[in-house]
Amino acid sequence: MAEEGLLIEAVMADSLAAELEIEAGDRLLMINGCVVRDIIDYNFYTSDDELLFLIKKGDGDLWEIEFDRPDEGIGISFAPPVPASCGNKCIFCFVHQMPRGLRKPLYVKDEDFRLSFLYGNYVTLSNISPEELERIKEQRLSPLYISVHATDNALRERLLGRQKLVPVLETIRQLADCGIVMHTQIVLCPGINDGAALAKTVHDLASFYPLVASLAIVPLGLTRHRKGLEALAPVTETYAARFVDEWLPQQFVLEERLKGDFLFLADEFFLKGRRPFPNIASYGDFPQLENGVGMIPLFLAGSAATLASAEPLSLPPVTVVTGLSPYPFILDFVEKLAAKTSASITLVPISNSFFGDEVTVTGLVTGIDIVEGLKGVAPGSLLLIPDVMLKEGEGLFLDEMNLAGIAAALLCEAHVFEASPEGFYRKLVDLGECSSSLS
Ligand code: SF4
Numbered sequence: 001m002a003e004e005g006l007l008i009e010a011v012m013a014d015s016l017a018a019e020l021e022i023e024a025g026d027r028l029l030m031i032n033g034c035v036v037r038d039i040i041d042y043n044f045y046t047s048d049d050e051l052l053f054l055i056k057k058g059d060g061d062l063w064e065i066e067f068d069r070p071d072e073g074i075g076i077s078f079a080p081p082v083p084a085s086c087g088n089k090c091i092f093c094f095v096h097q098m099p100r101g102l103r104k105p106l107y108v109k110d111e112d113f114r115l116s117f118l119y120g121n122y123v124t125l126s127n128i129s130p131e132e133l134e135r136i137k138e139q140r141l142s143p144l145y146i147s148v149h150a151t152d153n154a155l156r157e158r159l160l161g162r163q164k165l166v167p168v169l170e171t172i173r174q175l176a177d178c179g180i181v182m183h184t185q186i187v188l189c190p191g192i193n194d195g196a197a198l199a200k201t202v203h204d205l206a207s208f209y210p211l212v213a214s215l216a217i218v219p220l221g222l223t224r225h226r227k228g229l230e231a232l233a234p235v236t237e238t239y240a241a242r243f244v245d246e247w248l249p250q251q252f253v254l255e256e257r258l259k260g261d262f263l264f265l266a267d268e269f270f271l272k273g274r275r276p277f278p279n280i281a282s283y284g285d286f287p288q289l290e291n292g293v294g295m296i297p298l299f300l301a302g303s304a305a306t307l308a309s310a311e312p313l314s315l316p317p318v319t320v321v322t323g324l325s326p327y328p329f330i331l332d333f334v335e336k337l338a339a340k341t342s343a344s345i346t347l348v349p350i351s352n353s354f355f356g357d358e359v360t361v362t363g364l365v366t367g368i369d370i371v372e373g374l375k376g377v378a379p380g381s382l383l384l385i386p387d388v389m390l391k392e393g394e395g396l397f398l399d400e401m402n403l404a405g406i407a408a409a410l411l412c413e414a415h416v417f418e419a420s421p422e423g424f425y426r427k428l429v430d431l432g433e434c435s436s437s438l439s
Contacts, residue, residue, distance in 0.1 A: 005029040005056055006036045008076050015075020020065050022055060022076060029062075030054035038081045040114055044139050046074065080118070086111030087127050089161030090149075091230050092187055092220040099225045099354070103400060117141040120290055122185055124149075125171050126160055133171070136180060143181035143213065146172070150186070150193045151204040159193060169204055176211040183287055185216045190233040194243075202250070202263060209258045216288040217247065218266040221364075224356030234358055240273030248278060255282065264293045268361065271296070271325040292361070296329055299421060303333040306421040310340040315432040317344040319377065319412075320384040320424070321370055323362035324349045333421055343428060348377055354399055362419070363388040367401025371409045382431060383412045386419035 005027035011017045028036050031045035032052050045051075046069060053065045086109045089096075095109050113128060113136060115121040122145045136144070146168070150156045153167045175182060184205055188194055193201070198217075205212045219235035226232075235243070244265060251263045261284030270277050280301050283294040322330050327349040338345040350373040352359040354366040370385070383406070389397055396402050407414040417427035 003027065006038060006042060006078055009079045010077045012075035012077075015073070016067065016070050017075040020067065022053075022065070023058070025058045027056040028053060028076075029056055038114060039078050040081075040117065040139060040141065042078065081112065081114050083108065083110035083112040083115050083121075085109050086124065087162070088124060090124075090187075091159060091161060091192075092189055092222075092232060094221055094223070096229060097221075097223040097226045097355075102398075106398070113141065113144065116145045117143075120145050120183075122147045122291075124160060125168065126162055126165050128171070133174060136175065137178040140178075141180070143183055144175070146182050146184045148172075148184045148186055148201060148205065148215075150197055151201045152197055155193060155197055159187075159189070172205075172208060172212065176208050180211070182208075182212045183214045183216075184212055185218060185288070185291060187220050188217050188235070188243075189220050190235060190239055192232075202254075206254055206258060206262055209262050210260060212262075214262060214264060214284075214287040216264045216266060216291045216293045217269075218291055218293070219268050219272070222356070222358045224358075235269070235272060237272055237274065240269045240271075241275055242273070244269050244273050244275040248275075251278075251282070260284070261287075264288050266292045267294065267296045268292060268325065271360075296326060299326075299329060299333070302421040303336075306425045307333070307336050307340055310337055310425055313341040313343045313428055313432040315343060315428060316381045317346070318382045318384055318428065318431075319346045319348060319374065320386075321348050321350050321365065321373065321389075322386065323360055323365050324351060325360040326362060337421075337425065337428075341425075341428065343432075345428075346377070348373060362386055364398060365389050366399035367397035367406050368399050370397075370406055371401075374410055381413055383407070383410060383414045384424070384427060385414060385416050387416050387423075388419045390416060 008022065008024055008026045008028060010024050011022055028042065030036060032048060034045050036042055036045065049069050051067055051069055055063045055065060057063060088111065093109065095107055098106060110121065111123050111127065113123055113125065113132060116123045124147045148168055149159045151169050153165060156168060157163055157165050172182060186193065186198065186201060202215065205215050220232060222232060222234050247265055251265065254263050255261055261282065264283065277297045280297045283297060286294045286298065289295060289298070320334065331347050334345050334347045350365045350369050351357070352365060352369055353372065354369050355364055403414045403416065415427060415431065417423050
């Protein structure tokens with residue numbers, strides 16, 4: 001059974017919490033008489049000026065602590081909520097297409113509106129209870145990120161592998177009525193939720209603009225481990241080109257009609273279909289960047305600024321890796337940066353044999369693929385790896401290799417950089433300073 005209250009993970013030195021003798025390991029049970037279930041409750045209830053904490057100490061003692069909320073914060077932090085898992089069996093689910101034998105957390109299928117609010121995780125809201133919906137409204141958990149996929153209920157049930165779903169438009173209507181802002185997405189499965197079904201979904205969601213603030217269409221991802229699952233058509237080069245030709249004009253029509261940026265196509269459609277990206281201004285304030293929408297246009301814009309300010313560097317030869325699909329764009333930048341800085345930089349596109357040829361994005365490149373891909377390519381003494389290849393906070397690739405494993409396998413020094421033109425240049429500058437201080 002889950003322990004009651006919210007576990008305090010850390011207490012900042014010199015904070016009010018430390019002064020009040022609150023300690024890591026204590027459990028916060030109530031604030032002003034309200035049960036604290038998670039960090040959202042904590043943030044919600046600590047907005048009052050006068051606070052009464054009920055805390056369970058490590059030895060089981062109960063403490064009541066009364067204080068006025070300080071402007072500088074109370075000074076306690078909590079572990080992120082353990083996500084609830086989804087009961088869906090989406091036909092395109094990436095988790096179902098992972099190879100066996102990886103760490104358990106990689107197979108977790110989370111679906112938790114709290115993580116949607118806190119971290120922008122997409123949720124289907126397919127198993128949300130009336131109480132949870134009420135909580136979203138009461139605590140104004142906005143914005144939320146909702147995977148819609150289709151607004152036709154029968155089609156959505158097919159896509160989510162569920163029956164008797166509450167129609168998603170009903171849920172969206174309820175949230176919109178309370179002023180909750182929503183960002184939405186459609187994972188596009190060719191021949192299933194495209195064509196007329198897609199037109200209906202886009203139209204239905206646009207009718208809630210600006211509360212449904214954005215809609216991203218992203219292509220499904222298929223790996224080579226897709227066994228015993230429904231056969232799905234991939235997004236091919238021809239499909240992607242036709243899709244952009246049909247839907248980019250629709251994006252502009254909607255922009256004109258709604259007087260705002262609403263519909264966005266994932267970068268992958270442009271890369272796969274070899275179609276030029278729209279003007280960067282059409283991405284608005286990039287509400288779907290984390291969803292792979294606008295990353296390349298933003299990279300191109302950042303490249304120009306970085307190149308303009310780059311200066312000559314002195315450092316050993318550098319090898320940098322990327323996924324296959326963005327390679328041409330990054331190559332152009334790297335070649336110009338090498339010319340401007342007089343640095344020797346080799347960009348190597350890495351094929352994804354771990355997940356299969358269909359997977360070409362940088363974020364899903366694995367450690368073993370880097371080791372394979374750099375065999376026969378002299379990595380020089382410095383190997384640079386974009387941070388998007390590593391799981392945030394864990395320093396591990398999706399296949400569980402770490403940086404040290406790569407460095408040992410390739411007999412080189414491996415470094416991570418923030419995956420942006422500025423981040424890459426900054427790392428080169430740092431490495432240049434390090435190598436000149438050692439020489
Ligand atoms: S909601 Fe669908 S895609 Fe997401 S984890 Fe669950 S089954 Fe997979």
